[in-house]
Amino acid sequence: MSTLVLKDGRIIDVNGDRTGDVVIDQDTGLIVAVGTGLAADHELDCEGLVISPGFIDLHVHLREPGLEAAETILSGSRAAVRGGFTAVVAMPNTTPTTDSVAVVEQVLAAGRKALCEIVPSAAISVDRKGEQLSPMAELMDSGVRIFTDDGNGVQDAKFMRSALEYAGGLPNDGHHVVLAQHCEVEALSKGGVMNEGEWSARLGLGGQPAEAEDLMVMRDIALCRLTGVRIHFQHLSTAGSVAMVRAAKAGGLPVTAEATPHHFSLTDACCAGFDPVFKVHPPLRTDEDVAAIKQGLADGTIDAIATDHAPHTPESKERSFDEAPPGMLGLETAFAVARDELDMSLQELLALFTSGPADVAGLGDRHGASLQSGRPANIAVLDLDHEWSVAGREMASPAINTPFEGRALKGKARHTFFQGEQVLNNFEVTR
Ligand code: DOR
Numbered sequence: 001m002s003t004l005v006l007k008d009g010r011i012i013d014v015n016g017d018r019t020g021d022v023v024i025d026q027d028t029g030l031i032v033a034v035g036t037g038l039a040a041d042h043e044l045d046c047e048g049l050v051i052s053p054g055f056i057d058l059h060v061h062l063r064e065p066g067l068e069a070a071e072t073i074l075s076g077s078r079a080a081v082r083g084g085f086t087a088v089v090a091m092p093n094t095t096p097t098t099d100s101v102a103v104v105e106q107v108l109a110a111g112r113k114a115l116c117e118i119v120p121s122a123a124i125s126v127d128r129k130g131e132q133l134s135p136m137a138e139l140m141d142s143g144v145r146i147f148t149d150d151g152n153g154v155q156d157a158k159f160m161r162s163a164l165e166y167a168g169g170l171p172n173d174g175h176h177v178v179l180a181q182h183c184e185v186e187a188l189s190k191g192g193v194m195n196e197g198e199w200s201a202r203l204g205l206g207g208q209p210a211e212a213e214d215l216m217v218m219r220d221i222a223l224c225r226l227t228g229v230r231i232h233f234q235h236l237s238t239a240g241s242v243a244m245v246r247a248a249k250a251g252g253l254p255v256t257a258e259a260t261p262h263h264f265s266l267t268d269a270c271c272a273g274f275d276p277v278f279k280v281h282p283p284l285r286t287d288e289d290v291a292a293i294k295q296g297l298a299d300g301t302i303d304a305i306a307t308d309h310a311p312h313t314p315e316s317k318e319r320s321f322d323e324a325p326p327g328m329l330g331l332e333t334a335f336a337v338a339r340d341e342l343d344m345s346l347q348e349l350l351a352l353f354t355s356g357p358a359d360v361a362g363l364g365d366r367h368g369a370s371l372q373s374g375r376p377a378n379i380a381v382l383d384l385d386h387e388w389s390v391a392g393r394e395m396a397s398p399a400i401n402t403p404f405e406g407r408a409l410k411g412k413a414r415h416t417f418f419q420g421e422q423v424l425n426n427f428e429v430t431r
Contacts, residue, residue, distance in 0.1 A: 002026045004422075005038050006381065009046030013053050013370045014355050017347050022051055024377040029420030031377045046381055049414060052350050053368045054086025054116070054378040056357040057331065058180075058258050059150070059234060059306035062088070062118070064110055065103065066095025070399045071311035073107065077114035078396035079309070079331040081423045084353070084380035084413035087117040087367045088309075088331075092128070093151035099123040099134040101142045108143065115423040115431065116416075117378075119361065121146040124163050124179060130154050133163060137170055140177065145362055148180035150234060151281075153216050155186055161223050168229035176254075178361065180232040183216035183241065184208075184282060193322055195268040195283040203271060205321060208283050214240035221248045224255055232360055233257040235308050237282040239292035246301040256360045257296070258306035261337040262328055262403055264293040270403065276317050276324030277401050280310070283326075297352060298344055304357035307334045311399030329402045332395050335382070336409035346384075381415035386427075388412055396429065 006022040011034065021038040024031055062076040071079075073090070080088050090107055092098030098107060104120050111118030122139045126132040128149040136147060147167065154160045160181075167177045189212040194200050196207025217233060221244055224231045236242055236259050248255045267286055270278040278284060296302040310327025317324050335353065342349060358368030366376045390407045392400030416424035423430055 002042070003032065003040035004042045004044060005040035006046045006051055006379070007043050009049050009051035009381065011051045011371060012347050012350055014351070015370050022371055022379065024417060024420050026420045029377055031371060031373055031375050033373055034371055044415065048385070050346070050382040050384060051371065052380045052382060053354045053371055054380045054416060054418065055084045055335070055353040056361065056363055056368050057085050057088040057307050057309065058304055058357045058361055060088045060090060060309040060331065061093065061311065061327065062090045063311060064094065065106060070313045071397050073110040073114050073118055075397055076309070077116045077118065078429045081115045081416040081418065081429060082396055082413065082427070083331040084335055084382060084416060085116055085331060086378035086380070086416065086418050087119055087363055089119045089121050089146055089361060091150045092121050092123045092148065097123050097127045099126050099128070101138050104139060104142045104144055115429060116418050117367070119146070119363065120144055121148050121180070123147065124149045124154055125159070128152055130156055130159055133166060136167055140170060140172065146178045146180055148182065148234065150180065150182045152186070153182045153184045157219055157223065160220065161227060164223055164227040164229040164231070168227060176230050176362065178230060178232050180234050181216065181220055182234050183213045183220070185212045185215045188212035188215070193279060194271045195285050197268060197286060199268040199271060203274065205271070210238040210240060210285065210289070213238050213282055214244070217241040217244050221253065221255065224248070224253050230254040235260050235263060235282060235306065236293060236296070236302060237263045237285050237289060239289050242292045242296040242301055246296065249301060256303045257301065258304045259293045259297060259302045260306060260308045261330060261334050261341070264290055264297065265337050265341045266403060271321070274321045276319065276321050277328065277403050279321055279324055279326045280328050281326040294342060297342060303360050305334060305338055305352045306357065307331055311397045312401050314400055317401045327401070329392065329395065329397060329399060333390055333402060333404050333409065335413070336411045337404060339411050340409060377417050377420040379417040380413050382411060383414040384411045386410065386412045386414065
């Protein structure tokens, strides 16, 4: 047996914030001891570093199958572990769409060679068209627990009701099925390429009103009340959505929500230079929306920080603002941007990357909750003092579309362990 001790780190998880050691059995991939004064075959000095459960990202686009020039499951997993993530939920807007067991199996097969756990999600509707339910029961048998038409919201209220009722009636292994919604009423957002407001008017670009999101959040809260089936709201971007989710939770409804770092750090003013790197769906909003999302993260309305990591090829992002595809990279910058922007304790911040998303996705048996003996060694070792500057070309993705290019940040994952294997060593991926 070969063991490694992470020595004298600041251990932060759901059990608290203390100094100590974590021993990993690298043969079994399990944590075998947590305490002080522990010894093992090998030692990694973690003095001055934070030892956290590995992060979970509920929302990434890995582009495989279909757009491997922008990202692959392997390259996306490298970006993930560079960001401290040990599990990522892969969105189903691939080509072909992840709406069949065959494509899920393809994603899972590529995932087995990845540096972190690839958790496949599948579409709610066939080809994400909102017309016919995907074979959810079969997809669940192949391991899927999260369904979403992300990239688009489910437009038809009756169809969404049917999806909720069907999913809610499926047998499961004790963990709820999650229907996750990209909230956008397309009848209102159509033709828009940025937030509708002062900036879209000034720039002469088509706008997407906040109400396009608010109305679908409102509708789905009503459908959640009607069916009793859980809904997860993806990438909240408006003050109105945050207020409605807060009220729904206070009323006892089983709703959860995520927010992205770009939606709580950037505004539509970023679009002033017509740079498509700032084009994203839902769009960057206003200062008031940013403040509301920060408040929602602080008071528990929003359960998780998720990146909506959306790689696009440099060529496609060089098109005009109107024509470029929406989306931004997020995995490698999420933690440092969140730390820079959010006024909360480190333990609270880490919960939004670990226990919060683990609860939403039902991954708490292996990711995100606590560092203790017997659990898989999925661990991020963070260097909070490390100063760095964002550079798209230095990231693991073939894509370079980070909206934070050139931003000076502090804090980064220095080491990441996935199932006991060191997949990030001193900021470098090991394979
Ligand atoms: O900006 C976005 N990009 N929003 C989405 O919903 C989809 C994503 C993508 O796939 O590029």
